Amino acid sequence: MLDLVESKLSQHEAFRADVLAGLSQRQKTLPSRWLYDQRGSELFEEITRLDEYYLTRTETAILRRHAEEMGALCGERVVLLEYGAGAAIKSEILLDALRAPRMYAPIDIAADFLSQTVERFRDRFPDLPTRPIIADFTADFDIPADVPARPRAAFFPGSTLGNLLPLDACALLRRMREHVGSSGKAIIGVDLRKDIETLIAAYDDKQGVTAEFNLNLLVRINRELDGDFALDAFAHEARWNERESAIEMHIVSLKPQAVSVTGRSFAFAEGETIHTETCRKFDVAGFAHSAQRSGWRVDKLWSDPAGLFAVFGLSAET
Numbered sequence: 018m019l020d021l022v023e024s025k026l027s028q029h030e031a032f033r034a035d036v037l038a039g040l041s042q043r044q045k046t047l048p049s050r051w052l053y054d055q056r057g058s059e060l061f062e063e064i065t066r067l068d069e070y071y072l073t074r075t076e077t078a079i080l081r082r083h084a085e086e087m088g089a090l091c092g093e094r095v096v097l098l099e100y101g102a103g104a105a106i107k108s109e110i111l112l113d114a115l116r117a118p119r120m121y122a123p124i125d126i127a128a129d130f131l132s133q134t135v136e137r138f139r140d141r142f143p144d145l146p147t148r149p150i151i152a153d154f155t156a157d158f159d160i161p162a163d164v165p166a167r168p169r170a171a172f173f174p175g176s177t178l179g180n181l182l183p184l185d186a187c188a189l190l191r192r193m194r195e196h197v198g199s200s201g202k203a204i205i206g207v208d209l210r211k212d213i214e215t216l217i218a219a220y221d222d223k224q225g226v227t228a229e230f231n232l233n234l235l236v237r238i239n240r241e242l243d244g245d246f247a248l249d250a251f252a253h254e255a256r257w258n259e260r261e262s263a264i265e266m267h268i269v270s271l272k273p274q275a276v277s278v279t280g281r282s283f284a285f286a287e288g289e290t291i292h293t294e295t296c297r298k299f300d301v302a303g304f305a306h307s308a309q310r311s312g313w314r315v316d317k318l319w320s321d322p323a324g325l326f327a328v329f330g331l332s333a334e335t
C-alpha cells in the first residue's frame with residue numbers, strides 16, 4: 018500500500034511511462050485510470066447526474082430497493098471493502114442496511130478525492146471506523162494488517178468491472194475473493210448490454226460533459242508532462258465495438274499534426290485516434306461464468322424492471 022507522497026511520485030512516473038508508451042503504439046491507447054485526476058473525478062460526478070447516463074440512478078434505485086437483502090447477504094459486523102470508492106455515494110445506502118458494520122475501507126488511487134470521502138464519512142457514520150486504502154485495485158495489492166480479517170464483504174458498484182479486459186476482470190474478482198476469504202461476500206454492479214443508441218448517448222451526452230471528461234486527459238498531459246496538445250484540434254468520440262461488446266471512448270485528431278510530450282514528438286494523421294476507455298457491457302450468464310471461474314458462487318441477482326443494470330450478490334466458493 019502506498020503513502021501519500023510515495024503515491025504521488027510513483028503515480029507521476031507511472032503516468033509519464035504510460036503516456037509515452039501509449040502514444041507510441043500503432044493504435045494510440047491510454048489507460049482509463051488516468052482520466053481520474055481531481056478535475057476528471059469531478060467531471061465524472063457530473064456525468065452521473067446526466068439524463069443520458071442511466072447507470073448511476075438505475076443502480077442506486079436497485080440498491081435502495083434491495084438494501085435489506087444485500088445487508089442480510091453480507092451478514093453482521095462485516096468489514097466493507099469498496100474498490101474504486103470515488104465519492105462513495107452508493108456505499109452509504111449499503112452501510113445503512115448492514116447490521117453493525119465493523120469498518121468501512123474505501124480503496125482508490127485518487128488520494129485527494131479519497132481523503133474528502135473519508136472526511137464526509139466520519140461525519141455521516143461517526144461510530145464506524147473508516148480506513149482509506151490508497152492503491153491501484155487493478156493490480157495486486159494487500160489489505161493492510163490493521164483491517165480486521167473476518168468477516169469481510171467486497172463492494173464494487175458502477176460497472177467499473179467493464180473497464181477491464183476479461184482476463185483482468187477475472188483476476189480482480191479472484192483478488193477480491195482472496196481479500197474477503199472463505200466466508201466472504203461480494204456485491205457487484207454491472208451494466209447490461211442494450212440497444213446501441215442508448216449506449217452511445219450515455220457516453221456522448223448532448224451537454225458535452227463526457228467530451229470534456231475525455232479531453233481532460235489532454236489537459237492533464239499538458240499540465241503534468243509538458244505537453245502541447247491543442248485541445249481544439251481534437252474531439253471526443255464514443256463508439257460501439259460489437260466484438261468486445263463494449264463502448265469505446267476515443268480522442269480523434271481533427272487534422273494532421275505533431276504533438277510534443279516531455280520533449281518527444283508524436284505525429285497524428287487526420288482522423289487518427291487515442292483510445293482512452295473501454296466500457297464492456299455484460300449479460301447475466303457471461304458475468305456469472307466469470308464469477309464462478311474466480312472462486313465465487315452467484316447467490317443473488319437484483320435488477321431494475323427494464324433490465325438495464327444488474328447487481329450480483331456473491332458468496333465465496335469454499
Ligand code: AVJ
Pocket residue numbers: 064072175176177179180219220227294295296
Ligand atoms: C466509472 C468506469 C463505470 O464506464 O460507465 C462514464 C466511466 N466513462 N462515462 C463507465 C465513464 C464515461 C464509467 N465507470
